Amino acid sequence: MTPTRTRPKIAVIGAGWAGLSAAVQLVRRADLTLFEAGRKAGGRARASGGGSHGFSFLDNGQHICIGAYRSVSALLxxxxxxxxxxxxxxxxxxxxxxGLRFQTAPLPAPLHLAVGVLLGKNAPLGQKVRLLRDMAALKRHHAAARADCSVADWLRRRRVPRKLMTGFWQPLVWGALNTPLETASLNTLAHVLRDGVWAAKSSSDYLIPKRDLGSIMAEPALAYLRRHGADIRLSTRAPQPCPLPDGRISIGGETFDAVIMAVAPQHAAALLPDDTPADIQTAYRNIRHHAITTVYLRYARPVALPAALTGFSDGTAQWLIRRGALGLPDNEIAAVISVSGQCGIGKAEDWAAAVHADVLRVCPDVGEPLAAQVITEKRATHAAAAGRVPPDLAWLHRRRIFPAGDYLHPRYPATLEAAVQSGISAADECLAALKAV
Ligand SMILES: Cc1cc2nc3c(=O)[nH]c(=O)nc-3n(C[C@H](O)[C@H](O)[C@H](O)COP(=O)(O)OP(=O)(O)OC[C@H]3O[C@@H](n4cnc5c(N)ncnc54)[C@H](O)[C@@H]3O)c2cc1C
Incomplete structure (x- = not known):
């Protein structure tokens, strides 16, 4: 008679999008315990904890997804x-x-972009042709698998005109990588463009949340996990996991067969076992971050922004989101300021005043804001720097600790898609390792 194999007992530490995706991937095949330090699940992409302050909803930060987020879509x-x-x-x-204004044309790739840019407005034809030539050069650079360099170095080598630097590449890199041009990885940018804009028209679509991110992801994910019998522990900070002599792991005296460590890198450093080799600890400690600030403003009158996303090449706000376009109250807007640490603004009222000044440039008659909410995440995302190498996880895997998180994706910057893909990979690697025991 073959012995009956019992389900493994697995802990997931962290209920951000990486931890939730790992938990959903595991819950039908394991006895699962999910630890989350915060009161709410969702991590950096969660509904704001401080209430909505009269806005239709507030998130911890304005998020924008794209059609290429296939793992997010499958998870949802x-x-x-x-x-x-x-x-x-x-x-x-x-x-x-x-500056430049264009929209992808309803044509298959790559014509959707080429025709869209050529039909674009508010820029001379020469500038639009130049942009398409630089895009084609980046595609060739990527296809040739050349060594990484910073986006700024590459643009300088190609002598890209200043107008295109400030009116296209800078807002693109800030928005997609949340990293300054001088350090941003050209290869990471090319991966995002390859899977998004260059892949297919639908991959380049924007997906803008119409509801708070908690109701889109965290709550349905927790409900799914509960339905499948998971033990969910919110407001519970997991202590450092301790590998046991028999290969299992103790977390605060409870024994698990394996652990998914789905916390941000600055928190992971504190959870690594004491005997973790110095190079892994150093790799974690050396991960750098950049801030993102989101400013929500509410006015008495509708804010008639010309596009669902209206940008500025020289504003404090890089993008203003017209909430009316989402079916939300048309007197609310959200503003995104990536790499916001470089703005030198500290106080919430100064952020609100600076963004309001940008709104007035487009809607001069909008009046004064009735309410403002400013949220700055100082460690919003890790720096997507040229030559960045994620920590080597082999030693941790041998101790049945499987890290997950946006910072571990080998090709993408810190995004929801990177977090979800990393959670799924960690879960699959964990199950494969336990099967082999
Ligand atoms: C303001 C802002 C705007 C953004 N905009 C976009 C965007 O437009 N598009 C996009 O794709 N991405 C965006 N991102 C990035 C995206 O939010 C992140 O990449 C993603 O949420 C990271 O998920 P994660 O699960 O890897 O980590 P986290 O979300 O950090 O989750 C880690 C979780 O672990 C928990 N934890 C930590 N220590 C412990 C412990 N000891 N025990 C238990 N729990 C613990 C934390 O409380 C947290 O819930 C943005 C991020 C921010 C902050």
Missing amino acids: TRIGVNEQNAFLRLPLQWYLHD
Whole structure:
């Protein structure tokens, strides 16, 4: 008689999008315990903890997804979320108040972009042709698998005109990589473009949340996990996992067969076992971050922004989101300021005043804001720097500790898609390792 194999007992530490995706991947095949230090699940992509302050909703930060987020989409389908109820899907639009404006054309790739840019407005034809030539050069650079360099170095080598630097590449890199041009990885940018804008028209679509991120992901994911018997412990900070002599892991005296460590890198450093080799500890400690600030403003009158996403090449706000376009109250806007540490603004009222000044450039008659909420995440994302190498996980895997998180994705910057893909990989690696025991 073959012995009956019992389900492994697995702990997932961290209920951000990486931990939730790992937990959903594991819950039907393991006895699962999910630890989350915060009161709410969702991590950096969660509904704001401080209430909505009279706004239709507030998130910890304005998030924008793209059609290329296939693992996010598959996960949402699995936990029963309908994309149309959650997001507004729009063709990629580039609308700068003070620069180039185009929208992808309803044609197959790569014509969707080429025709879209050539039909674009507010920029001379020469500039649009130059942009397409630089894009084609980046595609060739990527196809040749050349060594990484910073986006700024590459643009300088190609003598890209200043107008295109400030009116296209800078806002693109800030938005996609949340990293300054001088350090941003050209290869990471090319991976994002390859899977997004260059892949297919639908991959480049924007998906803008119409509801708070908690109701889109964290709550349905927790409900799915509960339905499948997971033990969910919110407001519970897991202590450092301790490998036991028999190969299992103790967490605060409870024994597990394996652990998914789905916390941000600055928190992971504190959870690594004491005997973790110095190079792994150093790799974790050396991960650098950049801030993102989100400013929500509410006015008495509708804010008639010209596009769902209106950008500025020289504003404090890089993008203003017209919430009316999402079916939300049309007197609310959200503003995104990536790499916001470089702005030198500290106080919430100064952020609100600076963003309001940008709104006035487009809507001079909007009046004064009635309410403002400013949220700065100092460690919003890790720096997507040229030559960045994620920590080597082999030693931890041998101790049945499987890290997951946006910072571990080998090709993408810190995004929801990177977090979800990393959670799924960690879960699969964990199950494969336990099977081999
Ligand atoms: C303001 C802002 C704007 C952003 N905009 C976008 C965007 O437009 N598009 C996009 O794709 N991405 C965006 N991102 C990035 C995206 O939010 C992250 O990449 C993603 O949420 C990271 O998920 P994660 O699960 O890897 O980590 P986290 O979200 O950090 O999750 C880790 C979890 O672990 C928990 N934890 C830590 N220590 C412990 C412990 N000891 N025990 C238990 N729990 C613990 C934490 O509380 C947290 O919930 C943005 C991020 C921010 C902050």
